[in-house]
Amino acid sequence: MKKINNVKYSILIPTYNKAKYLKYTLKSLLDLNYSSFELIISDDFSTDDTNKILSEINDSRVKIIKPPFKLTQTKNYEFILSHAQGEWITILGDDDGVLPDFFDQLDKYTKKYPDIEAIQTKPAIFYWENVEDLYGDRVCDYQNFRIKPKIKNSKISLLLALAGIANRIDLPMIYTTGLIKKNLVDRIKKKSNNFFFHSVIPDYYSMICILYETKKFLQINEPIFWVGVSNLSTGRGVKIYPDDTKNQEIVSNDYKFINPHLKLHIGVSSLLHKIGIASVYFFECVLNHPYLEKKWKSKIIKYLVYASSNINFHELFYKTRFRIKIKITRKEFLNEINLELKKNDLSKPIYLMFIYFLKIFNFYKKVIKFNTRMNNFIKKKISNSPIILVSHDRKKFPDFNICNNYIKKKLTKPIFIK
Numbered sequence: 001m002k003k004i005n006n007v008k009y010s011i012l013i014p015t016y017n018k019a020k021y022l023k024y025t026l027k028s029l030l031d032l033n034y035s036s037f038e039l040i041i042s043d044d045f046s047t048d049d050t051n052k053i054l055s056e057i058n059d060s061r062v063k064i065i066k067p068p069f070k071l072t073q074t075k076n077y078e079f080i081l082s083h084a085q086g087e088w089i090t091i092l093g094d095d096d097g098v099l100p101d102f103f104d105q106l107d108k109y110t111k112k113y114p115d116i117e118a119i120q121t122k123p124a125i126f127y128w129e130n131v132e133d134l135y136g137d138r139v140c141d142y143q144n145f146r147i148k149p150k151i152k153n154s155k156i157s158l159l160l161a162l163a164g165i166a167n168r169i170d171l172p173m174i175y176t177t178g179l180i181k182k183n184l185v186d187r188i189k190k191k192s193n194n195f196f197f198h199s200v201i202p203d204y205y206s207m208i209c210i211l212y213e214t215k216k217f218l219q220i221n222e223p224i225f226w227v228g229v230s231n232l233s234t235g236r237g238v239k240i241y242p243d244d245t246k247n248q249e250i251v252s253n254d255y256k257f258i259n260p261h262l263k264l265h266i267g268v269s270s271l272l273h274k275i276g277i278a279s280v281y282f283f284e285c286v287l288n289h290p291y292l293e294k295k296w297k298s299k300i301i302k303y304l305v306y307a308s309s310n311i312n313f314h315e316l317f318y319k320t321r322f323r324i325k326i327k328i329t330r331k332e333f334l335n336e337i338n339l340e341l342k343k344n345d346l347s348k349p350i351y352l353m354f355i356y357f358l359k360i361f362n363f364y365k366k367v368i369k370f371n372t373r374m375n376n377f378i379k380k381k382i383s384n385s386p387i388i389l390v391s392h393d394r395k396k397f398p399d400f401n402i403c404n405n406y407i408k409k410k411l412t413k414p415i416f417i418k
Contacts, residue, residue, distance in 0.1 A: 010038050040062075097225070120177065148221070
């Protein structure tokens with residue numbers, strides 16, 4: 001049994017019926033010889049073997065809690081967040097994990113950048129079984145080129161997110177691949193009616209409120225988290241919308257962690273939202289944010305959102321249609337966009353102009369991305385410092401802890417490449 005001294009990190013795992021993956025998530029953390037963290041697990045009334053797995057844990061770093069009744073995903077996030085005591089906080093998915101150097105890397109960077117309140121990290125990805133329909137037969141993807149960390153401008157990143165240019169994996173959040181300081185959480189809650197989350201999509205909402213509340217964030221270009229992709233992942237469908245919580249007004253008075261106003265904002269088309277377009281997700285979070293400046297909800301922002309939605313939808317429709325979360329035709333999509341333009345009093349010619357300029361910007365982005373891939377390819381061939389583990393062999397790598405054993409042997413003192 002390992003004792004906690006001062007709690008520097010709070011690792012929060014809200015879980016529901018993912019026992020088959022949760023055991024690997026817990027192992028990736030509890031195998032680490034590090035004491036200054038607390039692992040809080042909120043079991044949202046699981047009906048599988050979750051309770052059995054949790055009952056077998058004998059580690060003082062672990063605290064197991066349970067909400068008073070079944071919650072939605074976002075409400076369980078709010079519930080578990082209210083129990084965190086560490087200086088830094090992250091919510092770890094119950095099919096995700098961490099790398100062997102997780103705490104070592106975080107200690108190094110939090111000491112080097114003491115004024116930073118938010119951290120974004122490059123993901124390593126582990127594909128669990130039965131996701132071949134979307135991702136093929138790849139099992140794991142860990143690529144560490146030892147690239148130096150960067151300080152990023154939060155407001156520029158917020159604008160690029162709404163324009164569909166910044167990817168989700170490039171932005172800081174409180175969920176897997178991101179960490180934020182507790183004092184930032186407290187500051188946001190103080191300005192937000194004592195709730196951190198105000199959208200049905202908690203990870204996207206956390207990005208919006210973090211970017212708005214900070215001036216800068218640290219981008220770590222080395223993987224320290226495993227992002228697990230499973231057939232139970234919420235992001236595979238539209239599981240985020242149902243809310244079976246009864247008597248919300250009574251409940252919210254009895255339990256302070258319940259936000260009774262969690263619902264899709266009326267200013268966003270539910271049809272466009274259910275397609276799975278990032279810029280629409282971001283904009284819905286902006287509209288639900290309780291104290292965001294009006295300029296972030298202006299017509300210019302709406303032009304950016306709908307123009308980028310058009311570009312993103314057509315890329316999905318013609319290249320990876322299986323990634324669209326609902327059945328929808330191109331005609332139905334365009335009709336819905338036209339309705340949104342009309343509802344928001346937006347000019348069709350100006351909207352088309354925004355599409356034109358965003359396509360130019362996206363082309364420039366693709367050129368940069370191609371050059372980055374070529375540079376990484378060259379580094380991989382001529383340098384001994386990168387660590388690469390990309391495999392299609394599930395028998396050899398059945399879970400990310402087996403991958404960790406391989407990576408741990410390869411990890412040495414960092415040699416940064418410019």
